[in-house]
Amino acid sequence: MSLQVYLWLLSFSLALAPSPLGPFFSHSEPFGPLFIYQQQSLKSDENGVRQAYGFTQLYPSFSSVSLKPLWILNDLFVIQGARHSGIGKALLDRAREFAVETQARGLTLKTAVNNSDAQTLYEVAGWQKDRQLYSYNLYL
Numbered sequence: 001m002s003l004q005v006y007l008w009l010l011s012f013s014l015a016l017a018p019s020p021l022g023p024f025f026s027h028s029e030p031f032g033p034l035f036i037y038q039q040q041s042l043k044s045d046e047n048g049v050r051q052a053y054g055f056t057q058l059y060p061s062f063s064s065v066s067l068k069p070l071w072i073l074n075d076l077f078v079i080q081g082a083r084h085s086g087i088g089k090a091l092l093d094r095a096r097e098f099a100v101e102t103q104a105r106g107l108t109l110k111t112a113v114n115n116s117d118a119q120t121l122y123e124v125a126g127w128q129k130d131r132q133l134y135s136y137n138l139y140l
Contacts, residue, residue, distance in 0.1 A: 054078035054087045058095055058107070068105040071095070076109070076118070083117070092125040110135060 056076040063070045073095055078088045099107050109127070111118045123129070 053082035053085075054091055056091045056095060058098065061108075063105040066105045069102055070105045071099050071102075071107045073107050073109040088121050089125055092121070092127075096125075 054077055057074045059072040059074055061070040061072050062068075073092075076088060076091060078085075078091075095107060107127075109122070111122070119129070
């Protein structure tokens with residue numbers, strides 16, 4: 001199966017806040033989550049409505065150590081019936097390509113410690129588990 005991945009850049013109002021990526025992305029650039037979905041994964045239901053099998057989102061961040069953009073991969077999702085078909089890997093591959101295109105330092109993500117299927121997918125796609133840093137959150 002040949003998979004094509006499409007990118008949607010959603011724009012948010014930049015009048016309220018400067019770009020967190022400073023000189024790497026101008027204010028004329030779209031800012032907000034990057035939605036990636038599979039064109040080939042779109043299927044039509046009985047009413048002819050096309051639906052995607054999967055998507056992911058990339059949020060911009062910045063690495064102050066490397067002075068480069070960094071993308072946060074959030075919400076990689078593939079519907080239950082389409083899992084283990086290569087869609088998740090294709091989404092990760094396209095996210096990587098996008099990071100290269102934007103001259104980013106890389107991509108980062110978090111996943112549940114008990115989500116072994118996702119961890120296997122990430123590792124097959126070349127992602128490395130961080131064994132040196134702890135993650136802290138402050139939920140409000």
